[in-house]
Amino acid sequence: MSKEIIAIKKIIIGLGLIIPLYAYANSTQDLIDSSVQKNNDKFVKIFKEIHENPELGFMEVHTSSIAAKELRSYGYNVTEHIGKTGIAAVMKNGDGPIVMYRADMDANSVKETTGLSYASKKIVKLPDGSETPVMHACGHDAHVTWMLGVAKFFAENKNLWKGTVIFIGQPAEEPITGAEAMVNDGLYTKYKIPEPDYLFGMHTAPVAVGIVAAAGGVRMAGTDQFDVTFHGIGGHGSTPNLSKDPVVMAASAIMQYQVIVSRAIDPKNSAVITVGSIQAGTDNNVIPATALLKINLRWFNENDRKTMIEGIKRINEGIAYAYAMPKDQYPTIKFKGWSYPLDNNTELTKTIRTALGNSGLIQNSKFLLDENILPSVMGSEDFHHLVIHNNKKNYSYLNVGVAEPKRFVEAFKQNKLPFNAHNGDFVVDLDAIPFGTKVGITSMLAIFNQTKPE
Structure with missing residues (x-):
């Protein structure tokens, strides 16, 4: 409670x-x-x-x-x-x-x-x-x-x-x-x-x-709402080796985001990273070209806010690098609503x-x-x-x-x-x-x- x-x-x-x-x-x-x-x-x-x-x-x-x-x-x-x-x-x-x-x-x-x-x-x-x-x-x-x-x-x-x-x-x-x-x-x-x-x-x-x-x-709390889009190479579900799966990239990112709060934010401070929506693909047997994450942050001071945003950016780019994506196809962020x-x-x-x-x-x-x-x-x-x-x-x-x-x-x-x-x-x-x-x-x-x- x-x-x-x-x-x-x-x-x-x-x-x-x-x-x-x-x-x-x-x-x-x-x-x-x-x-x-x-x-x-x-x-x-x-x-x-x-x-x-x-x-x-x-x-x-x-x-x-x-x-x-x-x-x-x-x-x-x-x-x-x-x-x-x-x-x-x-x-x-x-x-x-x-x-x-x-x-x-x-x-x-x-x-x-x-x-x-x-x-x-x-x-x-x-x-x-x-x-x-x-x-x-x-x-x-x-x-x-x-x-x-x-x-x-x-x-x-x-x-x-x-x-x-x-x-x-x-x-x-x-x-x-x-x-x-x-x-x-x-x-x-x-x-x-x-x-x-x-x-x-x-x-x-x-x-x-x-x-x-x-x-x-x-x-x-203060808040930020933004969208992260992971870019990949779509293809047939039976040949993932010929694709670069943005769903897997996004899934990896979601888990890593939580480590920002547990390991980068002072434990005495309150902060939250929530992924409220994952949107990718339509068909069972198609690897999509993109995966969209809708993210929400909650925070009480600017340093924690910056730590979360910068941490999310680094995680995104690190995953894209690991999947050998070209830099012009690294994940993009669209910032939306926010408040102090x-x-x-x-x-x-x-x-x-x-x-x-x-x-x-x-x-x-x-x-x-x-x-x-x-x-x-x-x-x-x-x-x-x-x-x-x-x-x-x-x-x-x-x-x-x-x-x-x-x-x-x-x-x-x-x-x-x-x-x-x-x-x-x-x-x-x-x-x-x-x-x-x-x-x-x-x-x-x-x-x-x-x-x-x-």
């Missing part, structure tokens, strides 16, 4: 059924509660519509159009087609900080098996002509819905904040390319979206509704955590997790790449529980983590829609009003 599961389990076992309480400490929180509840049916309907119609990265035409239409109806100045399918909505409300809220919009190439009445049945054709089932197996449908709920509240309650608020619907988080695509397309230059003083975002977590992780410091480790601003996160703790939104203080309870994870994000190239890099990223509480507790008794992301059974409980919206509103107001941490 992973460290993060053990950490959560320590605070759950013995507490019994988790039932979120929506009792608030002051009139602002009463207003948040009543406003969200009043609009709950509307946003649950939007959530179901997005869930039933998932779209992969840079294909989020329907999702972005829903978000853009809603945001315009609230009075925001909306810009579409940033980084192909990204959107930005801006509202100025006097002098004050510029705060950006980001929600990612893309889905996963996963077949839905939840049995929900609004389950996805979508099949999408990929650029290579192949087809794949698609579903929201990582909660991005909830992310968009939460963003819209927060945006509506801010538009209707301008007396509670001053400054400029920006809502970003980001494409292609899953391939870790969407944030950079928006910035490189001119988010701040061509489209003149104001550079934020603060960036905020939230992600679903496979724990019970009512649990929130607001932890400072490094929370998620996600490092939450500690003071900003404390400000948010204090506001959430004082709000009454979190039923039990043990359900508001910080860096002392929840360790960092090897998962990655590109959320922070919206600001890491700016002068101001203050950001905080929360995790919000979305599992139905009773099912969560029962699963935990069996040492299982329910509703795990990227799985066909991933479910966002509908009670998580209003809960996450309230967490987002409370957090964003805290940022604007800079409630100082205790």
Whole structure:
């Protein structure tokens, strides 16, 4: 069992059924509660519509159009087609900080098996002509819905904040390319979206509704995604001596890659090399001319990153040399998505955590997790790449529980983590829609009003 599961389990076992309480400490929180509840049916309907119609990265035409239409109806100045399918909505409300809220919009190439009445049945054709089932197996449908709920509240309650608020619907988080695509397309230059003083975002977590992780410091690993192509000489399967088999080369490389982590990385550091896909040939009796490996790295420091990349290059070239391949046919690498480790601003996160703790939104203080309870994870994000190239890099990223509480507790008794992301059974409980919206509103107001941490 992973460290993060053990950490959560320590605070759950013995507490019994988790039932979120929506009792608030002051009139602002009463207003948040009543406003969200009043609009709950509307946003649950939007959530179901997005869930039933998932779209992969840079294909989020329907999702972005829903978000853009809603945001315009609230009075925001909306810009579409940033980084192909990204959107930005801006509202100025006097002098004050510029705060950006980001929600990612893309889905996963996963077949839905939840049995929900609004389950996805979508099949999408990929650029290579192949087809794949698609579903929201990582909660991005909830992310968009939460963003819209927060945006509506801010538009209707301008007396509670001053400054400029920006809502970003980001494409292609899953391939870790969407944030950079928006910035490189001119988010701040061509489209003149104001550079934020603060960036905020939230992600679903496979724990019970009512649990929130607001932890400072490094929370998620850096990542690189790239393709390695081994070149060989194809031929008949019966005469391998007349060929140079790229499948054998690739197989040898896969095993050697793992030695980089076990023997070249400091054992105290965390790093991962994963080969997520091997693609070569079609027929049983044909040695193909190429073999493709889709590789993913996870790391927390640049030296480990360089060690892995350079090690992979040397292994590739060494294998090609051993098979007497000419240098112009050595393995090639195509780099794709990447991100630095996600490092939450500690003071900003404390400000948010204090506001959430004082709000009454979190039923039990043990359900508001910080860096002392929840360790960092090897998962990655590109959320922070919206600001890491700016002068101001203050950001905080929360995790919000979305599992139905009773099912969560029962699963935990069996040492299982329910509703795990990227799985066909991933479910966002509908009670998580209003809960996450309230967490987002409370957090964003805290940022604007800079409630100082205790």
